[in-house]
Amino acid sequence: MQYFDVVILGAGFGGSLTALLLDRIGLSVALIDRGKHPRFSIGESSTPAAGYLLQSLSQKYDLPQFQPFCKYGTWQQACPDIACGVKRGFSYFVHQPGLRFQTGAAHCSELLVTANLSETLADTHWYRADVDEFFAKEVQKSNVLYLDQTEILLQRTDVWKISGSRNDEGVSLQAAFLIDASGAASLVPRALGIRPQTEFATRSRAMYGHFRDVQLWGEVLEQSQVDRSDYPFACDLAALHHVLQEGWMWQLRFNNGITSAGFVLDERQDTLDWQQMLARYPAIEAQFAKATVVAPEAGLVTTGRLQRGWSESAGADWALLPHTAGFIDPLHSTGIAQTLCGIERLVSVLEQHWKKDSRRKPLANYSDSLMKERALIDRLVACCYRSRFDFELFTASTLFYFAAATSFEHQRGQEQKQPIFLCADDSEFVRTVDRWLQLVSEYEQQSPVAKTAIRQEVEQAERMLAPWNRVGLFQPEVPNMYYYTAAPEMEPR
Known part of the structure; x- marks a missing residue:
């Protein structure tokens, strides 16, 4: 039986990147996946925050092979054979x-x-079939044990015991810490009997x-x-x-x-x-x-209903990556950036607190942060669904997301702070989104609504978002045409 500090379940780009980062900080790591690459995975979009986070992680942990993926131009220069858009x-x-x-x-x-x-x-x-395969191949070049096409069972005693089979041969591993990057499969919370979340606005x-x-x-x-x-x-x-x-x-x-x-x-x-x-x-x-x-x-x-989540996302000897912890909806292209943000926080916790009792509290904070992010994304998405009966109102609802995204980018890049994703730890912003969700939900029930009332509410939305409006939202030179909204280019620390 082989022993590892950390075993990761799921070899999408998130699981593979986490494995490489933990290998860089000196932990022994195994990465297990039930499938193999290349494989179908639905397309995803990056955002300025995602590019910044990937560049930051690549520089901090000396993984320069991932830096080209931060921008389309460098991607095409370095990796033109890996499809993207x-x-x-x-x-x-x-x-x-x-x-x-x-x-x-x-x-x-x-x-x-x-x-x-x-x-x-x-x-x-990101054309995930190509991107995920590239990340997995980088894992295979490293010190990480990579096992694809592997079916497993989990048992938790004083350590995690992972048993199963790969190509008709037995697999038997032990791990001090388990990270679940399996997405909707959610192997760890199911094994632990974690209570699922059932209440969502979306x-x-x-x-x-x-x-x-x-x-x-x-x-x-x-x-x-x-x-x-x-x-x-x-x-x-x-x-x-x-x-x-x-x-x-x-x-x-x-x-x-x-x-x-x-x-x-x-x-x-x-x-x-x-x-x-x-x-x-x-x-x-x-x-x-x-x-x-x-x-x-x-x-x-x-699919059936997309919304899912778990009431806990980490414990003393386990953690979920964001896409395993829960999912709301693809509307705002949050997946890649939130995954990278979660990886950054989790790896930092393990780097600073490995083999220390002190890791319990930061892991609990990590779990809490994923809950807050999911709750905010749920409300931001629900605002758009509830207001789509009127495009002017829908447009105002999208600007709540753009205010959150650009505020996060600004705080990370210009103020050198480390808020959680989309500033979901900003209680005043969360309350502001809740008020807007209540308002558009009421109007949805009243639809159709007079245009004069809609315009008044859009003006109110602008006032509500003023503290987080850093990039001229609501006031484009050409109506509904925003020529640049991202925060100034962020330089990784």
């Missing part, structure tokens, strides 16, 4: 059932929010896959003679959101010809399938007229 920011377009896309004065159906100044400096869409489910030959949304707009001359960037070079009566659709384009796309639907409304959704929205249906599903092999994925 350009993400200049976020773009949103609201649709009405049965009608082709229409806009009007002041971009009343469009919202573009820029996150970076150029394509070279852009964030990226209620959504998804249908998604990877496609080829999805027409550019910009081409559809051109065919409809929609003026794009004052867009701050090409609308497809973004996390593209179609805002719908039933929920919304994401589109992320990779440079290998594949597009990640999915409908995320409000569970409070009637269930529709993929074809029914396309048929409801002619402009989106036109985008997919020639599209074919290329992954996963079994066809489109249809």
